[in-house]
Each structure stands twice: as C-alpha cells, then as structure tokens.
Amino acid sequence: MVKPLFILTYYFCISLCLTLSLPVFAISTLQSQVDKNPALAGEAITLTVSADARLAADVLNYRQLEQYFRVMVPSVSQSTQIINGVSTQSTRWSFTLFPFSSGTFTIPAFEINGVRSEPIEVTVLAESASTDAARELFVEATLQGSEEIYVQQMLYYDVVIYFSGDLQRGNLTEPQLEGAEISRVGQDVEGSALVNGVRYRTITRRYSITPQRSGSFTIAPPLFSGDVIERDTSRYNYFARSKTVMQEANPIAIQVKPQPSNFSGSWLVAGLVTLTEEWQPAQSELTVGEPVTRIITLSAVDVASSQLPDLNQQLPPQLRFYQEQPQAKGAERSGRQVAQKIFTTAIIANEAGDLSLPEIRLPWWNSQTNRQEVAVLPARVFSVKAASGGAVPDNIVVTPTLVSERPINHWQWNYTSTLLLLGWLLSLIILGVLKKPQSVLTAVPEAAERRPFADKLLKQACQTAAPKQAAEQLLLWGQQQFARQVLSLEQLSLLVADPVLAAELNKLARQLYGAEHSAWQGTALYQAWHNWRPSKTATIKQRLAPLYPH
Structure with a gap:
C-alpha cells in the first residue's frame, strides 16, 4: 500500500518540476493600468503592466514614457500558480511616473511578441486647480x-x-x-x-x-x-x-x-563681518625680549569658512613676529551659517619706547543693505620697557621649556587619570540616556559610522536608479557577508566569485567612476544579487578567521 502511494507522489513531483522548468513565452494578454486618473501636479503616478507569461525583465521597452514623465527604474515580479493541475504564470512591471508639467498625456501602448496593450490617457491637474483638495x-x-x-x-x-x-x-x-x-x-x-x-x-x-x-x-x-x-x-x-x-x-x-564694479578689495559678501583681538597675557605694556601672543578673530555671518580672506597685518620693524597657520571653522547658529578665521601671531619687541600697531581694515559687501562696508580693528599704542636683565641678544628663540622642580608623584598622576576616566564614562551614560529619537526623514550618514546593511535600502536604490546609494549598501553587505573590510566594488566583485553579479558590480563602478555617464538601471543588479548564493567553500572560509592575518 505504501509503494503505490510513493510512486504516485514521485511522478507528481517529476511532472511539477518539468512544468515549472519549461520556458513560457506564449503571451496572450498584456494589460496596463494606473493607480490614479486624474493626478495632481507634483504627484507620482504608478503604472502597472501585466503579462500572462513568464518573461525577462528587459523585454518591455518603456523609453517612450520619458517624453512626458520622469521614469523611475521599474520593479519586476514573476509568479506561478497551479490550480487543479493547471499552471499559470505572469510577469508584472511597476513604474513610478513623475509628470514634467500639467496637462493631458497619453501613455502609449506596449507591445511584446505581437501582443499590445491599450493606451491610457492621463490628466494632470495644475497646482492652482488642486489647492482646494x-x-x-x-x-x-x-x-x-x-x-x-x-x-x-x-x-x-x-x-x-x-x-x-x-x-x-x-x-x-x-x-x-x-x-x-x-x-x-x-x-x-x-x-x-x-x-x-x-x-x-x-x-x-x-x-x-x-x-x-x-x-x-x-x-x-x-x-x-x-x-x-x-x-x-x-x-x-x-x-x-x-x-x-x-x-x-x-x-x-x-x-x-556679478561683483559691483565700485567694490575695492577681496570680494566678500556677508550679513555681518567683525574683527576682534585678544592678547595673551593681557597687558598694556610690553617688555623687550618677552614674547606675547596676539589673536585676531575674523567672524562673518552667512559665509562659508572657505570664503574668509587672509588679513594683511602691517607690523612695525621694531617687532619680531612668528605667525601660525590661520585656523578656519564654521558652525550653524539659529539656522544661519557663521564662519570664523583665527590669526595667531607671537610678537617680540626689540627696543624700548613707544610702539604703534596700525589699524587693520577689511572691506566687505553687506548683503542686507546692498552696500560696501569696512570692518576695522583699531590701531593700538604700547609702551615698551627695557628688559630687567640688560640687553637682549638678537638670536632669541621662543621655545617652551619643561622644568622639573620636584620628583614626579606617580600615585597623584594615576589618581587624576582615574578621576578623568570616571568623568568621561559618566558623560557617555548621560548622553545615552538623553539621546533624542531620530526623525523619520533619513539623512546622509557620516562615512566614519558603522551602519548595518539594509536589504530594503538596496532594493529602493536599485528601483529608483540611485547608483551611489546602491554602492554604499553593497559595500556594507560585503563587509557583513565576508567578515572583512570591503573598500571598493571591484574588490567585492572578486569576492562574490559569480560572473553575473560581478559583471553588474563592474557596470555600477563604471557608472560612478567612469568618464561617460548614461542612464543606469539597477533591476538587473538587484536580481543578480538576490539570486547569488555563497559556495560551500566560501562559507567555511568566512566562518574560520585566518590564523595569521596579513
């Protein structure tokens, strides 16, 4: 009794496999439909094309839609159903269309192997007609x-x-x-x-x-x-x-x-520009041979830090000075960009007497009043007194010196370090507790962050023709899959050891870094990635880390 049942099950499985393995190209119907008609201005339209056969993803030519719409890369799905021993197959393309303007447009008929769909007339309402809705x-x-x-x-x-x-x-x-x-x-x-x-x-x-x-x-x-x-x-x-x-x-x-013809100086347009100075140590009298530090800060609103010019400090010959490389930085304050450039100069007086530092003038264009203004750092007069120890040699060099007056107490150093470490750990705990929830709107991640791979993000990048986002997700997937750092698409193509997926990865690399850029479609890449399966040898290599890594 068991043997006949086994034979029937065996032949049924063989028949099912043969049915599913047969290539089906006998398409008899092709249908098109949209999710909304009419559509509002600035609204996406979803177009669905269905065929009653199992077809290749690239058999449908949709370039004719680009005359009136921005066309996102379609998502393609295939399905097979067996009801009462009868097998039916279908292929479905889903397009996201974004109309360039308002009006009435015709989605043309599609044709596959002599079978045509019906054209669809779509109306896109202007913005003024849709404000009340x-x-x-x-x-x-x-x-x-x-x-x-x-x-x-x-x-x-x-x-x-x-x-x-x-x-x-x-x-x-x-x-x-x-x-x-x-x-x-x-x-x-x-x-x-x-x-x-x-x-x-x-x-x-x-x-x-x-x-x-x-x-x-x-x-x-x-x-x-x-x-x-x-x-x-x-x-x-x-x-x-x-x-x-x-x-x-x-x-x-x-x-x-363009820049106004009557403007003089280095072109700088901003909402506000100021010049301030600070002296370290703060004093109104200098001493021959003793160095002081002058710090000038150039601040500007509605300006990037890279736009700030250098200052021309005309110092008198009675001074020797050593200028550091200017430090530029920018920040956001109340929704506006604020930039600063810091100029640090070490100054040493050579002789006693009165010393005058000339004013510093920086012309700039006020974007609020549409006229030229000048930021001024006023002139300053110092009284320089002679050194108490006599004449100062000309070859004096300003260098910091570390003098040890007493033995180092190692216990005190360790105690201070421990307190600093505990304070740092406490601040991390407080920041973790008070961390705010993230917005639903995704932002561009920092390169130094370690993010997990997301299948949905890769699929979305391929469907919306976003090669940069697709490459980022593929590199994250490569690091997760092969348990090693993957730095390029070329390296990933060698690791997958699959000619189909490797070819699609190379196409993506040429799209991102090649000299010529054409319309990129990620459907084939996502399909090749989805069909990729690691070999048994590769799986074992991933699980076993090398004993002596290079």
Whole structure:
C-alpha cells in the first residue's frame, strides 16, 4: 500500500518540476493600468503592466514614457500558480511616473511578441486647480531672502514636507544648481501647519546655496519618496499595508549679479563681518625680549569658512613676529551659517619706547543693505620697557621649556587619570540616556559610522536608479557577508566569485567612476544579487578567521 502511494507522489513531483522548468513565452494578454486618473501636479503616478507569461525583465521597452514623465527604474515580479493541475504564470512591471508639467498625456501602448496593450490617457491637474483638495503629502521649497543676489552670496533654501498620514520612512534628494556650492544647514525640524483647513505634520530641512558665477539660473527642486501607511479607520484595520508616495518641490528661478564694479578689495559678501583681538597675557605694556601672543578673530555671518580672506597685518620693524597657520571653522547658529578665521601671531619687541600697531581694515559687501562696508580693528599704542636683565641678544628663540622642580608623584598622576576616566564614562551614560529619537526623514550618514546593511535600502536604490546609494549598501553587505573590510566594488566583485553579479558590480563602478555617464538601471543588479548564493567553500572560509592575518 505504501509503494503505490510513493510512486504516485514521485511522478507528481517529476511532472511539477518539468512544468515549472519549461520556458513560457506564449503571451496572450498584456494589460496596463494606473493607480490614479486624474493626478495632481507634483504627484507620482504608478503604472502597472501585466503579462500572462513568464518573461525577462528587459523585454518591455518603456523609453517612450520619458517624453512626458520622469521614469523611475521599474520593479519586476514573476509568479506561478497551479490550480487543479493547471499552471499559470505572469510577469508584472511597476513604474513610478513623475509628470514634467500639467496637462493631458497619453501613455502609449506596449507591445511584446505581437501582443499590445491599450493606451491610457492621463490628466494632470495644475497646482492652482488642486489647492482646494486635501492632499495626503506635498513638498514646498522657499528661499529666505531675495531672488536677486550677488555672486558668492549665500542664500538659504528651505524644503518643507507636509503630510497628514502616517509616514513610515522617507528619503529626500538634494537640490541642484549648476556651478554652486550646496550644503545642509543644521538638523531637520519637525512641526505642524494648517493648510486650507487641514492640519499637517511638517519636516523642514534647510540648505545653503552659494552661486559661484553670475547669470540666470533655476534651482532644480529635490524629490521626496517615502512610504505612507494605509489604514481603514472605519474597520479599525491597524495592520494595513503601506504605499509608496513621491513628490517634488517647486522649481525657483534666481538672478545672480556679478561683483559691483565700485567694490575695492577681496570680494566678500556677508550679513555681518567683525574683527576682534585678544592678547595673551593681557597687558598694556610690553617688555623687550618677552614674547606675547596676539589673536585676531575674523567672524562673518552667512559665509562659508572657505570664503574668509587672509588679513594683511602691517607690523612695525621694531617687532619680531612668528605667525601660525590661520585656523578656519564654521558652525550653524539659529539656522544661519557663521564662519570664523583665527590669526595667531607671537610678537617680540626689540627696543624700548613707544610702539604703534596700525589699524587693520577689511572691506566687505553687506548683503542686507546692498552696500560696501569696512570692518576695522583699531590701531593700538604700547609702551615698551627695557628688559630687567640688560640687553637682549638678537638670536632669541621662543621655545617652551619643561622644568622639573620636584620628583614626579606617580600615585597623584594615576589618581587624576582615574578621576578623568570616571568623568568621561559618566558623560557617555548621560548622553545615552538623553539621546533624542531620530526623525523619520533619513539623512546622509557620516562615512566614519558603522551602519548595518539594509536589504530594503538596496532594493529602493536599485528601483529608483540611485547608483551611489546602491554602492554604499553593497559595500556594507560585503563587509557583513565576508567578515572583512570591503573598500571598493571591484574588490567585492572578486569576492562574490559569480560572473553575473560581478559583471553588474563592474557596470555600477563604471557608472560612478567612469568618464561617460548614461542612464543606469539597477533591476538587473538587484536580481543578480538576490539570486547569488555563497559556495560551500566560501562559507567555511568566512566562518574560520585566518590564523595569521596579513
């Protein structure tokens, strides 16, 4: 009785394997549909194309959509169903379309092996026609200040994300402006706002943009993509699925004027510029042969630290001086960039008498009043007295000297070090307890941080044609998979030992570092990565660390 049952099971499995292994290209239907029609301006449209056959991912040509839409890399899925011994297969492409403008557009028919889909006419409403409708999520960009600025003048660009639902995660690209320096200012600010009678939660991110040449330009707005949880509140369904949303901010045109012809000096445009000085030790009288330190601080608002010029200190011949390399630094204060440049000079008087240090003048352009101003460090007069020990030799050298007057107490040193160590550990514990929760809007991670690999982030980078993010996730995956430091895609391609995945990794490397850049699609890369399986030998090598590592 057992033997006939075993034989029937055996033949059924053989038949099932043969059915699934047969290549299926006999497509009979091809259907296209969109998730919304009409759509609002700045809103993403999801286009789904379905075929009743198991097909290759690149068999569908979607380049014809790029005439009216920005097309994200599609996600491709394949499925097989067996019902009552009948096998059915299907292939599905999902596109995210972002219309370039409002109007009525036609999504053309697709064709595969002679089978065509029906064209779809899509209407995109203008922004003015959609303001009264309650939107689930939208993005706005604004400039803080005038849209007419001078070259190398810093302007602040705010991006505000409005959302009324549950935002699970999000990613915001950076704005783009040709020939400009763009950097993020401060941290994201969360809040709320009332728009057309609807209460929205908001996330605000600020950028500083510094144009490096004059002319008329348009700031290409950032693109936000994220997941919003869909919940049916009427049925109290709190386990609903999430949907992907995509919104783009409004473009902003600016006019960059050249440096005024009547400006004299090194061009510096800022909101405020000051010059201050400090003397160490602080005194109004100098002594021949005794060194003092002069510290001049140049501070500016709405300026990057790299824009600050050097100062011309015209010191009299009665002084010998030793100037250190200027130290520049920048910080964010109340949403504005503040930069400082510190000039440190060691000064030694050679002879007694009265000594006058001339004033230091730095011309700059006031971006608030649109006129030239001068930052002045006033002149200063010192009285120099003779050295108490007689004449000072000309070859005096200022060097620090360490004199030991008594034996070193090692117990005292260890006790002090222990106290410092305990204080440091206590500060770490306090910082860990008071650490604030992170925002749902992801930011660009620091290179020195050690982050875990995320499959979802790799898939998203491949689907949205983001080669840089895909490379970052692949390198993190390589370090996790092979238990070693992976520094390049080329090194990773040698470690995987798979020709298909290695070829896709090399394509990604050429896209990032090659001389020519073309449209990159990450579908094939993600599929090759997903199909990759480590060999048994490689697995054993990963588990056993080398006894004598090089």
